[in-house]
Amino acid sequence: MGSPTNAFAFLIQTLVHLYLVVMLLRILLEAVRADFYNPVVQILTRLTDPLVRPLARVVPKIGRINSAAVLVLYLIQLFGLFLVLVVSGRTPDPFVLSLLALRELMRLLLTLYMILIIVGVILSWVGHNVRHPIVPLVFQLVDPVLAPIRRVLPALGGIDLSPLVAIIGIQFLIILLGL
DSSP states (O other): OOOHHHHHHHHHHHHHHHHHHHHHHHHHHHHTTOOTTSHHHHHHHHHHHHHHHHHHTTSOOBTTBOHHHHHHHHHHHHHHHHHHHHHTTOOOOHHHHHHHHHHHHHHHHHHHHHHHHHHHHHHHHHOTTOOOTHHHHHHHHHHHHHHHHHHHSOOBTTBOOHHHHHHHHHHHHHHHTTO
16 A cells, blocks of 8 residues: 555656656757747747746857756756655755755656657658657657768668667667766
């Protein structure tokens, strides 16, 4: 039988994780310069602007990366981990908590890219002509990862193995980094 502590910890983790995915997608879509007029991009921007916009006035962008959004992403992860530990009755060590937040964000980024690559592969098989606004965004997000691999891999008669190589590389990183 579950305990209220576990239930609240689960609820906190789930809500924080969902918002982190939204925030990370915003950061990645800004980095690849996705079409701002795409309805999906507009929804992500509306959901994250209340936290990012005030900070963006004082934290400058670094190239294509929205530093304010990255800082908000990190702070939300930190706060979520803190809440889970407090609800669980544990006293969080600030240094360990800050490193754990970085580790969790790295895992989230790698997992998100693995999912996006798999979705991109499926869309290339069945939905390349689908006119849903998310389709071009998926390809825009995975192309920066797959393009360097495509340049190195030899052409195999119309078979693109770059997603397979990328997924193996991501899994390798997850295992190597202990994520």
